[in-house]
Amino acid sequence: MKLRADVADMLREGIAQRDIMRTLHVSYKTVTSHRIALSLPAPKRGGHPLRPIETEFHARTEPVDGGHLRWTGHHAHGVPRLGRQGKHPSAYRVAFRLHHGREPIGHAKPGCGYAQCVAPAHLEDRPMREQLRSQMAGIFGGAR
Structure with a gap:
């Protein structure tokens, strides 16, 4: 599989999958397949901690x-x-x-x-x- 450099760079920087999808106009499947190919861990769920x-x-x-x-x-x-x-x-x-x-x-x-x-x-x-x-x-x- 050929990896897109921009998607790979953003994944390595720790940018959230949703933000990568919005910024680069790519699908969930594209980001997920790149993450797996790069052997990066799955994103953490839950987002930001709630403020009081x-x-x-x-x-x-x-x-x-x-x-x-x-x-x-x-x-x-x-x-x-x-x-x-x-x-x-x-x-x-x-x-x-x-x-x-x-x-x-x-x-x-x-x-x-x-x-x-x-x-x-x-x-x-x-x-x-x-x-x-x-x-x-x-x-x-x-x-x-």
Whole structure:
């Protein structure tokens, strides 16, 4: 088998098979056959190690006036989302868990009045909202 010098060089440099395929516009079969012919080990699976979720979360936020955090990452159906390992949890749930150390019960939502605020201390889950509603009804009277 005749080896392409560019494919062989990239394999020897340790460049990922996927990157070689994209850069040189060659097939998986071409890269694999070259790797076998050069007696190079199979590529490691798993890619890059995951950064901590706190790091991923804060990398996609931007502080705004009033102590709020604006989400600069992905949104799906108007909800801020954090893509991680093929899953897309709500940024609200991630922030709530970071601040309170537990999963929210029901939906986590900003309770501060700032639209789509993801500041961890500003998020409330269902029991927190129900308690606030009950307290407000006790102070101001319930709806008639």
